[in-house]
C-alpha cells in the first residue's frame with residue numbers, strides 16, 4: 001500500500017485570499033501533483049439532491065494538478081477522489097482543502113482522525129490560516145475567525161500591501177498571543193514559497209514545537225481575545241502518573257476548549273523525552289529521542305484554548321512536578 005496522501009487544510013475568514021492562494025498553487029510550475037478541493041460541501045445534503053449524480057467535479061490541469069469542486073459532504077468527496085485515483089482516472093500525491101470563510105476547521109481536521117479507512121489513505125499535514133491584514137480587526141471580533149487562527153500550524157498574512165509596517169507588527173503580536181505555535185508568513189496576492197505550505201507535519205508526534213515557536217514573552221494585550229495561548233516550562237522532572245491524571249481531568253472538563261496543545265516533556269526516571277499533542281479531545285503521546293547527556297532537560301508545553309483555564313492548567317502542571 002502506498003504511503004498516505006498528505007492533506008493541508010486552508011482556512012481563513014471571508015475574503016482573506018484563500019482562492020487567490022489556491023489559484024496560484026494550481027497554476028505554478030512546481031512539478032507537484034496537488035489536488036485541490038474547493039469547498040462547496042455541506043452536510044445538509046440539499047446540494048447533492050440538486051446536483052444529481054455529479055457531486056464532485058474534477059478537472060486535471062496542464063501542470064498535473066487536479067481541481068476538484070465538491071457539492072457533497074467532505075467524507076464522500078474524499079472517498080470519491082480515492083476511487084478515481086485508484087482507477088487511474090486522476091493522479092495526485094497531495095491534497096489541499098479550502099474551507100469556507102465561516103467554517104471552523106476542527107470538523108474538517110477531525111475527519112482525518114475519526115474515519116479508520118480515510119486514516120489509512122490520508123494524513124493530515126497541517127492547517128494553514130490566511131489572515132487579511134487589512135480587515136483583521138473586524139474579522140477577529142468573530143469567535144470563528146479567532147478559532148481559525150488558534151487551530152493553525154501556519155498563519156499567512158495577506159493584503160499587507162494595503163497597510164503600513166506598524167500595523168503588520170501590531171497584528172503579528174496579537175496573532176502570536178492567540179497562537180504561540182504558528183509561524184507567521186506574508187503572502188503577496190497568493191504568492192508564497194511552497195515550502196511554507198506543504199510538509200509542515202503539524203500533527204506528527206515529534207519534539208518540534210513549531211518553526212515559529214519562541215519562548216520570548218509576548219507583550220500584554222490591549223485587546224482581550226477569547227482564544228489565547230499559554231506556554232509552561234520547567235526544568236524539574238514530571239511525574240508521569242500525576243501528569244496523566246491531570247491531563248485526563250483537563251480533557252474531561254475542558255477538552256472542547258483546547259484547540260491545539262503540544263508538549264515535549266522531561267519525565268522522571270526516563271531517558272527519552274515524552275511528546276504529546278492533541279486537537280480538542282483527541283490526543284496522542286509517544287516516547288521520542290533520548291535527552292543528550294549534557295542537555296538541559298526542559299519540559300515545554302503549549303496550550304491554545306478558547307477561554308483558556310489558565311489557573312487550572314498552571315496548578316495541575318505544578319502538582320505533577322517532582
Ligand SMILES: Nc1nc2c(ncn2[C@@H]2O[C@H](COP(=O)(O)OP(=O)(O)OP(=O)(O)O)[C@@H](O)[C@H]2O)c(=O)[nH]1
Nearest residue numbers: 013014015016017018019020101158159187188189
Ligand atoms: N491588495 C491585495 N488584495 C488581495 C491579496 N490577496 C487577495 N486579494 C484580493 O482579495 C479579494 C478576496 O480574495 P479571495 O481569494 O477571493 O478570498 P477568499 O478567502 O477565497 O474569499 P471567500 O471565498 O469569499 O471567503 C480578491 O479581490 C483578491 O484579489 C493581497 O495580498 N493584496
